[in-house]
Amino acid sequence: MLETLPNKLRDYKLHADVRTLLLLRKSMSKGLVKTLGDMYNVLKGIVVKDPEMMGPFTRAFYDYFLNIDIQNGERLNDAILRSETFRQWRDDIKERQKDFDLDDDQLVNRFLDEVHLTTYDIKKIISGKDIFENDDPNLEDDMGDESGEVRHKHLDKMADYSDLSLEELMERLKKIAEQQNSKHSGGSHWIGTGGISPFGHGGAAKDGIRIGGSGGGKMARKVINDRKYYPVDLDAIINDNNVDAALASLKGITEESAHEQLDVESTIKKGLKRGGLFIPEIKNILNEKLQVILLIDNGGYSMDPFIPMVQELFKKMKTRFAHDLETYYFHNTIYDRVFSDSRRFKPVFIDKILSKDKNYRIFIIGDAAMAPYELNSVSLRTYKKIRKKFKKTVWLNPEPTKYWHHTFTINLLRQMIDMYPLTPRGIEEAVRDMNAIN
Amino acid sequence: MANTSFWTGSEKYLCDLDLAQAFHMARTLGMPLLIEGEPGTGKTELPIQFSKDLDLELFVYPVGSKSNVEQFVARFDHVKYLRDSQIEILNAQREEKGLSQKLSTGGRDTENLSDYVVLGPAAKAFSSPNSILLIDEIDKAPREFPNDLLYALSHRKFILPESGEVIEVSEEDMPAIIITSNREQELPTAFKGRCIYHYIHFPDADVMREIIAKHYPKIETKIVDVALDVFYHLRNIGLERAPTTREILNWLKYIKQYSEKEAIEKIENLEGIGALIKTQSDLEKIQKAILRNPDDYSRRSTPN
Numbered sequence: 163m164l165e166t167l168p169n170k171l172r173d174y175k176l177h178a179d180v181r182t183l184l185l186l187r188k189s190m191s192k193g194l195v196k197t198l199g200d201m202y203n204v205l206k207g208i209v210v211k212d213p214e215m216m217g218p219f220t221r222a223f224y225d226y227f228l229n230i231d232i233q234n235g236e237r238l239n240d241a242i243l244r245s246e247t248f249r250q251w252r253d254d255i256k257e258r259q260k261d262f263d264l265d266d267d268q269l270v271n272r273f274l275d276e277v278h279l280t281t282y283d284i285k286k287i288i289s290g291k292d293i294f295e296n297d298d299p300n301l302e303d304d305m306g307d308e309s310g311e312v313r314h315k316h317l318d319k320m321a322d323y324s325d326l327s328l329e330e331l332m333e334r335l336k337k338i339a340e341q342q343n344s345k346h347s348g349g350s351h352w353i354g355t356g357g358i359s360p361f362g363h364g365g366a367a368k369d370g371i372r373i374g375g376s377g378g379g380k381m382a383r384k385v386i387n388d389r390k391y392y393p394v395d396l397d398a399i400i401n402d403n404n405v406d407a408a409l410a411s412l413k414g415i416t417e418e419s420a421h422e423q424l425d426v427e428s429t430i431k432k433g434l435k436r437g438g439l440f441i442p443e444i445k446n447i448l449n450e451k452l453q454v455i456l457l458i459d460n461g462g463y464s465m466d467p468f469i470p471m472v473q474e475l476f477k478k479m480k481t482r483f484a485h486d487l488e489t490y491y492f493h494n495t496i497y498d499r500v501f502s503d504s505r506r507f508k509p510v511f512i513d514k515i516l517s518k519d520k521n522y523r524i525f526i527i528g529d530a531a532m533a534p535y536e537l538n539s540v541s542l543r544t545y546k547k548i549r550k551k552f553k554k555t556v557w558l559n560p561e562p563t564k565y566w567h568h569t570f571t572i573n574l575l576r577q578m579i580d581m582y583p584l585t586p587r588g589i590e591e592a593v594r595d596m597n598a599i600n
Numbered sequence: 601m602a603n604t605s606f607w608t609g610s611e612k613y614l615c616d617l618d619l620a621q622a623f624h625m626a627r628t629l630g631m632p633l634l635i636e637g638e639p640g641t642g643k644t645e646l647p648i649q650f651s652k653d654l655d656l657e658l659f660v661y662p663v664g665s666k667s668n669v670e671q672f673v674a675r676f677d678h679v680k681y682l683r684d685s686q687i688e689i690l691n692a693q694r695e696e697k698g699l700s701q702k703l704s705t706g707g708r709d710t711e712n713l714s715d716y717v718v719l720g721p722a723a724k725a726f727s728s729p730n731s732i733l734l735i736d737e738i739d740k741a742p743r744e745f746p747n748d749l750l751y752a753l754s755h756r757k758f759i760l761p762e763s764g765e766v767i768e769v770s771e772e773d774m775p776a777i778i779i780t781s782n783r784e785q786e787l788p789t790a791f792k793g794r795c796i797y798h799y800i801h802f803p804d805a806d807v808m809r810e811i812i813a814k815h816y817p818k819i820e821t822k823i824v825d826v827a828l829d830v831f832y833h834l835r836n837i838g839l840e841r842a843p844t845t846r847e848i849l850n851w852l853k854y855i856k857q858y859s860e861k862e863a864i865e866k867i868e869n870l871e872g873i874g875a876l877i878k879t880q881s882d883l884e885k886i887q888k889a890i891l892r893n894p895d896d897y898s899r900r901s902t903p904n
Contacts, residue, residue: 177789185629192628207622211792213636213799282606282621430682438689 167226174222176209198227199280228277239270248273453521455552456489457496459528460504468560468584469504472527490515494532495541495571496548512544516551523596524548524555527584530572531561537571545578553599556592560584604628613642613649614811622798623650623778632735632753632777634792637800640844643780647734650776657731659721659775663741669748672735674723676761681716684708714763723758729773739781746791753777753794803845805832815849819856823863827852830867834876837889843876851875 164183171178189195189204202223210219224230224241230248232241242248243266252269264272425445433440456476459465476487490500490510499509526548549555557579559572566572566581575581580595582588606624609615615623619635623646626633635643651658661672684705691702708715725733738746752758756774758767769775779795781787803811805828812824827848835842843851854872855863866872870886877883 177793181793189625189629194625194628203618203621204625207625207796207798210799211789211797213801216799280621282617282624427676427678430678434682434685438686 170226171209171219171222174218174225176215176218176222177211178209182208194281196281197279199278201227202278203280238274239267242270242273453519453523454487455515455518455522455524456487457500457524457526457528458489458491459494459526459530460491460506465529465560468527472584492528494528495536496526496544497538497540498544512547516547520551520553522552522554524552525592526555526557526579528557528559529561530557530559530575530581531569532571534570537574542574542578545575549579554596555579556596557581558584558588558592607650607654610649610653612814613645613653614807614814615646615649616800616803616807619646619798619800622796623776626796627776629796630756630771630774632779632795634738634779634781634787634795634797635800636781636783636797638802638842638844639782640846641800641802642845643800644734644736647732647776647778651732656776657725657728658734659725659731660734660736661721662736663738663745665740665742667741667745669745669752670720670761672720672722672749673752673758674717674719674760676713676763677716677718680708681710684716685710714760714765717760717763717765719760722752723760723767725775725777726756726758726767726769728775729769731775733775733777735777735779737782738779739784739787743785746787750791750794802835808845808848811845812849812852816852816856819852820860820863822860823855823867824852826864826867827855830870831876834886837885839877839879839882839885841878841882843878847876847878 164186167186168178168180168182171182185208186195186205189208194204195201205223206216206219210216220238221232224232224238228245228247230241230245232238248270251273423445425443428443428445429440432443454476456472458469458472460469473489476489490502491504491506492500493506496512498513499511500515502508502510557575559566559581560583561569561572563583566576572581580592582592604624604627606620607615608617608620623633635646637643647658650656661667687703687705688710694702719727721733725731735749756769756771759765760767808828808831809824812819831843831848831851851872854875855866858866873883873886877886
């Protein structure tokens with residue numbers, strides 16, 4: 163059961179595999195999953211490894227367990243309101259409750275509360291009845307003329323759920339998964355149907371007790387309506403939103419180097435073996451360092467939008483690591499010189515750059531689009547020299563990859579220097595491939 | 601038996617329900633809990649308060665840029681070992697010469713290698729059941745550190761250097777492991793995969809009020825209202841380093857010694873703002889904002 167869950171999660175670009183299922187099963191056998199709200203929390207702990215994954219996770223969860231498909235940019239409320247699941251649940255309540263006068267908003271809230279009701283909430287209710295006193299005043303009305311005794315019965319009922327065996331629980335979850343596909347499953351739909359499944363908490367819900375601790379519901383609502391929970395598009399050209407993601411991929415370029423130091427341990431060890439004759443042993447100490455040269459094409463309108471972003475990106479990089487980072491500019495293509503200022507007044511000859519340590523990493527950032535005659539033999543020779551001297555040279559191109567093969571100069575340059583799109587993913591790949599070169 | 605009860609905070613510490621659940625889940629599964637979030641949201645406080653509240657032993661490993669697994673688990677004290685072995689030779693020579701006075705090795709025996717193994721917090725925590733292990737600010741660690749930890753965390757087993765002694769813990773006795781990170785660097789995916797992950801969101805005004813109440817139960821609500829107003833305003837104007845829980849608590853600590861009227865006046869004049877703002881450029885930014893928008897600030901001078 164739940165075999166299809168990892169696939170669903172992966173559809174939403176989340177990491178999930180067999181281990182996810184094993185962990186989930188383990189959590190169930192430990193009694194962590196008794197309600198759908200528990201399921202949400204436990205899965206969240208297992209699957210979500212980054213706050214940005216919260217949005218996609220919540221969507222995947224609603225899709226898989228509730229058959230509520232939240233469209234991109236849609237609010238959770240709207241998605242719930244138009245879903246079949248919600249309609250059935252509402253009809254179910256209406257049937258049970260004669261004096262039904264909740265508006266859509268209140269209904270959605272109640273729906274969310276039920277979906278996200280966790281064992282913890284239930285325990286809280288059982289352990290402290292004061293919640294009822296503190297809960298919102300409407301409660302008394304909703305309760306109608308039911309006596310306190312009945313209340314206790316409901317609580318017992320809820321408590322019973324925690325005694326479910328793992329097998330029973332699995333069985334029920336399986337049903338949910340099946341019901342996904344057979345939409346109209348009569349009265350046995352899991353949610354809001356008292357007693358039939360632990361996920362409905364029916365006894366409690368149908369009599370209109372507002373369950374305390376609607377934290378989960380609120381959270382889900384917030385997550386879905388808040389832009390910051392959505393992952394930056396890793397394939398979009400870098401912009402304000404994903405510059406941090408790009409930065410994260412850039413971090414891989416810090417490099418370890420070694421210097422020598424007296425190795426006290428092995429000096430002692432070997433000295434002891436020699437019977438007390440100590441001869442210093444030397445060991446290498448690893449150091450992180452970063453040597454980067456940026457060559458940025460800042461000529462022409464095509465590059466304009468990207469330059470501040472690229473500079474920002476590498477500036478952040480620099481403040482983060484405070485290492486060796488040099489930036490030079492060129493116009494369209496590099497001939498015998500680049501410029502150390504963005505207005506291209508102060509020339510730096512390429513030979514000077516070529517005289518630098520060969521361990522520098524070179525990032526050339528430009529669209530590589532120009533008139534074919536611009537890319538003359540001088541320029542081509544320069545690229546060849548750079549490539550030859552600095553093994554770790556890459557070209558980052560803001561132009562979308564699908565246009566690359568239409569441009570003659572891009573094709574030509576690509577054959578000489580590895581080219582990657584100027585996207586977080588592109589940068590990550592570039593860095594990874596760079597690191598592979600030794 | 602490890603403590604797997606559900607813990608929701610103590611008198612001094614307001615544990616957000618989501619966090620409490622994630623923490624419970626991690627302990628029940630015997631997995632480490634990885635907490636990320638802005639600085640000052642109480643990541644490190646969780647294990648500290650948990651240990652205080654339930655009277656459990658806490659072992660802390662503060663991670664730095666030079667951290668390695670040796671420090672974390674156990675290392676072999678070569679220098680002491682050398683000293684003691686030299687002392688043995690010396691003592692033998694003294695004995696030969698008929699000197700009775702001997703130098704002491706402090707009860708350590710060079711034959712017994714485990715005498716020279718210095719246990720790190722991890723080894724200590726793993727050998728005392730039902731304890732808590734805090735690995736603080738793992739994002740400061742060198743890149744290979746988290747991956748090195750992976751082995752220990754997934755096998756629940758350490759092999760001590762030189763002595764070869766094995767420290768093993770059953771899943772039931774696994775200490776509660778809390779790892780915190782400020783997200784200064786991305787942690788390896790494989791590492792995150794072995795942890796239960798929780799991201800602490802910055803508390804909203806209501807929660808903040810509760811937090812403040814836990815720390816300063818006697819403070820006037822009106823003062824808190826005005827202070828929070830300023831606080832969240834400052835957080836929203838895009839400072840380089842936005843003030844956090846820790847800072848507002850410090851600020852209030854200063855403010856609360858005054859009477860209500862004085863205190864509110866002080867808050868409005870942004871007195872003691874140094875407690876909230878930590879960089880020069882932020883300070884300048886705020887001053888500029890006040891000049892540009894004096895209304896925004898003077899409006900508060902007539903609290904109603």
